[in-house]
Amino acid sequence: MNKEFFDFDLIIAGAGVGGISAALAAARLQMRVLLIEQAREVGGTGVFSSVSLVCNFRDSWGKPITNGIHRELFPTSYTHYSEKLVPTYDEQELKAAYQRLLASEPTLTLWTDCEVFQADKQNGRIVRLHIQGSRTATVTAKIYLDATADGNLSALAGLEYKLGREGDGKLQSATATFKVSGIDCSQLKEPDIRQWTAIHSLRRELLPYYLDMKAAGGTSNPRQGITCFPYPDGKALLFNSTSVLDVDPTRPETVTSGREEGIRQAQELFEAIHLHPAFHNAKMDYIAPKLGVREGRRIVGEYELTAEDCLQTRRFNDMVAACAYSLDIHSPDGGATRLESIPKPGYYHIPYRSLIPKGCANLLLSSRCISGTHEAHSSYRIMASVSAIGEAAGTAAALCVFQGHQDVREVKTSHIRFILQLRGQFIEGEVERVQMPTRPAW
Ligand SMILES: Cc1cc2nc3c(=O)[nH]c(=O)nc-3n(C[C@H](O)[C@H](O)[C@H](O)COP(=O)(O)OP(=O)(O)OC[C@H]3O[C@@H](n4cnc5c(N)ncnc54)[C@H](O)[C@@H]3O)c2cc1C
Structure with a gap:
C-alpha cells in the first residue's frame, strides 16, 4: 500500500474525552486538526469501558469548577443537578454526542482504526508521525498532543515517564464493568x-x-x-x-x-x-468491550502534581484547569479502595506545566497521562478533569500555532485562560486579552 503524506496545524493521538475536548477546542479556533484513534470508533474509556458516573466537578458549595466542553458532553449533570440523585450518563448517548460535535467542525479531520506507531524526533521536536491501520500515512504538524491516556505517543518519542506507585511500580486494579x-x-x-x-x-x-x-x-x-x-x-x-x-x-x-x-x-x-x-x-x-484500565504511564513534565497539592487545595499562577474529585486509589494489592476527599473549598488547580513534557518543544499532554504522582493521578484521571485538561491543551496548541511560537512553553497562560474564560470554562487567576486565533480561508 502507498504511503500518503499529510500536514496539519496540530495532530492529536487518541480520541477519548481528553483528545476529543482538545480537538473541539482547537478546531473552534479554526485550526486544521487531525484526530487519530486506534479503535473503530471514538470514545475511549468513557464509552468502551462503560464507567457511568459523572464524578464530582463541584466545589464544597456546589458550584461547578469544570465547565466548557464538559458541559456540552454531560449537559444534564448541570441542568438536573440534585445532591439526592446519582449523576450518571449513558455511554451510547455520550458516543453520539462526541460524533455529533466532531462532525460539526469543518477544520477537523478524524481517522479511526488508525494507530500512531512511530514518532520521529529531531533536536527536541517531533518532526513526523507514522500511521498504520485503515490508512498508511506519514503526518506532520506544528504541535502534537498526546491524548492516548497511557502516554503512548510520548513513549514513542522517547520521553521519560513513571509507572505505578512509588516503591514497587504496581498499578491500580482494573475493572470489567x-x-x-x-x-x-x-x-x-x-x-x-x-x-x-x-x-x-x-x-x-x-x-x-x-x-x-x-x-x-x-x-x-x-x-x-x-x-x-x-x-x-x-x-x-x-x-x-x-x-x-x-x-x-x-x-x-x-x-x-x-x-x-x-x-x-x-x-x-x-x-x-x-x-x-x-x-x-x-x-x-x-x-464492556474494553477492560477498564485506570492507570498507565505518567509522563515526566515541567511540574509533577502531588497528593499534597490536591489535599492542600493548591493554587498555581499557571492554572489552566481545576479538579474537585477525591484521591481514589483502587488498591494495586486488591485491598480496600482509598478514598480521600479534597478539603474546603473542595478543589485544586492543575498547572499548565503539568501538561508540558520535559524534553520536547512541540508536544502537549492532553489526557490522564499528564505529569503527576500515582496518588494525584487517582484524582485528576476522572472525565471532568481530563476534559478540562484537553480543552486547555487544545487552546494552548492553537495559540502556539497562531502566535508562531517554536516552543509550547512560550504560550502565556494568561492568554490561555482568557480564551478558556470566553468559552465558558471555569478559570481563576490573571487573564490577558489576546487576539483570537483564526486562519484565512483555504
Ligand atoms: C473501571 C473504570 C471506572 C472509572 N469510573 C469513572 C467514573 O465513574 N467517572 C469518571 O469520570 N471517570 C471514571 N474513570 C476514569 C476515566 O474514565 C478515564 O480516566 C478517562 O476517561 C480517560 O480519558 P482519556 O481521554 O485520558 O483516555 P481514554 O478515554 O482512554 O482515551 C485514550 C484513547 O487513545 C487511543 N490510543 C491509545 N494509543 C493510541 C495510538 N498509539 N494511536 C491512536 N490512538 C491511540 C485509545 O484507543 C483511546 O481511545 C474510570 C476508569 C476506569 C478504568
Whole structure:
C-alpha cells in the first residue's frame, strides 16, 4: 500500500474525552486538526469501558469548577443537578454526542482504526508521525498532543515517564464493568434506584449474596463490597465491581489476560446477585468491550502534581484547569479502595506545566497521562478533569500555532485562560486579552 503524506496545524493521538475536548477546542479556533484513534470508533474509556458516573466537578458549595466542553458532553449533570440523585450518563448517548460535535467542525479531520506507531524526533521536536491501520500515512504538524491516556505517543518519542506507585511500580486494579437490565425494582427496599439512598440500600441488599459466593470460593474477585450505579433512566445498573490485579497497559498481554479474568468475575457476580428476587428475571446486557484500565504511564513534565497539592487545595499562577474529585486509589494489592476527599473549598488547580513534557518543544499532554504522582493521578484521571485538561491543551496548541511560537512553553497562560474564560470554562487567576486565533480561508 502507498504511503500518503499529510500536514496539519496540530495532530492529536487518541480520541477519548481528553483528545476529543482538545480537538473541539482547537478546531473552534479554526485550526486544521487531525484526530487519530486506534479503535473503530471514538470514545475511549468513557464509552468502551462503560464507567457511568459523572464524578464530582463541584466545589464544597456546589458550584461547578469544570465547565466548557464538559458541559456540552454531560449537559444534564448541570441542568438536573440534585445532591439526592446519582449523576450518571449513558455511554451510547455520550458516543453520539462526541460524533455529533466532531462532525460539526469543518477544520477537523478524524481517522479511526488508525494507530500512531512511530514518532520521529529531531533536536527536541517531533518532526513526523507514522500511521498504520485503515490508512498508511506519514503526518506532520506544528504541535502534537498526546491524548492516548497511557502516554503512548510520548513513549514513542522517547520521553521519560513513571509507572505505578512509588516503591514497587504496581498499578491500580482494573475493572470489567457490566450492564444489567430487567430488574424488578418493586422488590427492592427503595425502588427509585436513581437516588443515592436507594443505591446504597441496594448494595447492602446484594452484599450477602456476593459474600456467600465468596465464602464458598466461587470467585477470585478480591473486592469486599459491591459497587454499582444506575443508568439515567433508573431502569438498568452498571456494575463497576470486578477487580483485576497486575494489569499494565505497557504490557498488552496483561490487558488481554486481565479482560478474561474480568469477564469471569463479572459472570460470577451476576450469578450471585441473580438470587435476589429483584434480579430473578434480570439479564446481563453486556460486559464492556474494553477492560477498564485506570492507570498507565505518567509522563515526566515541567511540574509533577502531588497528593499534597490536591489535599492542600493548591493554587498555581499557571492554572489552566481545576479538579474537585477525591484521591481514589483502587488498591494495586486488591485491598480496600482509598478514598480521600479534597478539603474546603473542595478543589485544586492543575498547572499548565503539568501538561508540558520535559524534553520536547512541540508536544502537549492532553489526557490522564499528564505529569503527576500515582496518588494525584487517582484524582485528576476522572472525565471532568481530563476534559478540562484537553480543552486547555487544545487552546494552548492553537495559540502556539497562531502566535508562531517554536516552543509550547512560550504560550502565556494568561492568554490561555482568557480564551478558556470566553468559552465558558471555569478559570481563576490573571487573564490577558489576546487576539483570537483564526486562519484565512483555504
Ligand atoms: C473501571 C473504570 C471506572 C472509572 N469510573 C469513572 C467514573 O465513574 N467517572 C469518571 O469520570 N471517570 C471514571 N474513570 C476514569 C476515566 O474514565 C478515564 O480516566 C478517562 O476517561 C480517560 O480519558 P482519556 O481521554 O485520558 O483516555 P481514554 O478515554 O482512554 O482515551 C485514550 C484513547 O487513545 C487511543 N490510543 C491509545 N494509543 C493510541 C495510538 N498509539 N494511536 C491512536 N490512538 C491511540 C485509545 O484507543 C483511546 O481511545 C474510570 C476508569 C476506569 C478504568
